[in-house]
Amino acid sequence: MPLQEGVLPVNPEDFPQMVEVWEASVRATHDFLTEADIQFFKPLVLEELPNMASMACMRNDQGKIVGILGVSEEKIEMLFIHPLWRGKGVGRQLLLHAVHVLGASVVDVNEQNEQAVGFYLRMGFEVAGRSAVDSLGKPFPLLHLQLPHREGEVINSRQPEGNP
Numbered sequence: 229m230p231l232q233e234g235v236l237p238v239n240p241e242d243f244p245q246m247v248e249v250w251e252a253s254v255r256a257t258h259d260f261l262t263e264a265d266i267q268f269f270k271p272l273v274l275e276e277l278p279n280m281a282s283m284a285c286m287r288n289d290q291g292k293i294v295g296i297l298g299v300s301e302e303k304i305e306m307l308f309i310h311p312l313w314r315g316k317g318v319g320r321q322l323l324l325h326a327v328h329v330l331g332a333s334v335v336d337v338n339e340q341n342e343q344a345v346g347f348y349l350r351m352g353f354e355v356a357g358r359s360a361v362d363s364l365g366k367p368f369p370l371l372h373l374q375l376p377h378r379e380g381e382v383i384n385s386r387q388p389e390g391n392p
Contacts, residue, residue, distance in 0.1 A: 231294070231318070232287045235325040238296070242285065243277045245293045249310050256311035260340040260368065273306075280305060282330050286318050297322040304335040323351055327375065338362070339369040348373050 238246065250273050254266060261269075277283070280298040288294050295318040298306035304326050309319045326332040335353065337344050349355075353373040362368040 230289045231316075232289060232291070234286075235284045235297070235321060235329075236287055238283045238285050238293075240278070242293060243274060246277060246283075246285070246296045247274050249293055249296050250306070250308045252310050253308035256314070257341055257343050258338065260338070265366075276305075284322065284325055284330075286313075286322060288313075294318055295322050297326055299326050299330045299332045302331055302333045304332045307335070319347060320351070323348075333375045333377075335373050336363075336370045337373060339371050345371060345373075352376070 247270065251266065251270060254261065254269075258266075277298070279300075281300040282298070284297045285293045286295040293310075294313040295309040296306060297304070304323070307319060307322055307326070309322075334356075335348060336359075337348060339345065339358065352375055354376055355371050356374045357372040359370045359372065360367075362370055
């Protein structure tokens with residue numbers, strides 16, 4: 229199933245579908261979380277969506293959300309891709325939108341989510357620091373990543389071979 233063209237805006241009616249994408253993505257990539265952890269965080273995600281300064285998504289050709297992005301100031305607060313759409317360039321397109329359109333340059337990533345850490349490092353982010361706990365004080369270490377501030381440098385926008 230193809231994607232709709234480009235990164236698209238979201239509105240409050242999309243919030244339940246965004247939480248579904250968040251949950252599917254977390255279940256596929258956050259194997260360090262228990263079911264209780266997921267159920268703890270799920271309502272918090274829904275509560276935080278209206279507070280996000282900028283949100284965007286990508287949709288399939290039937291209008292269903294397959295990837296979500298949330299940015300506040302210069303920080304990427306959320307970037308989650310439905311597992312059926314991973315490896316198809318959705319995350320890359322949303323990240324490029326976050327950086328080039330929304331001005332994002334920092335992100336916190338669960339250290340245990342090696343796939344996400346690898347993605348951001350491949351996209352040009354660097355580790356700027358580490359916290360032993362997450363923002364709620366839970367024992368999920370975070371890596372604080374940022375784009376290097378080099379004059380004229382542009383985040384890697386080249387598609388890797390094999391990805392559309």
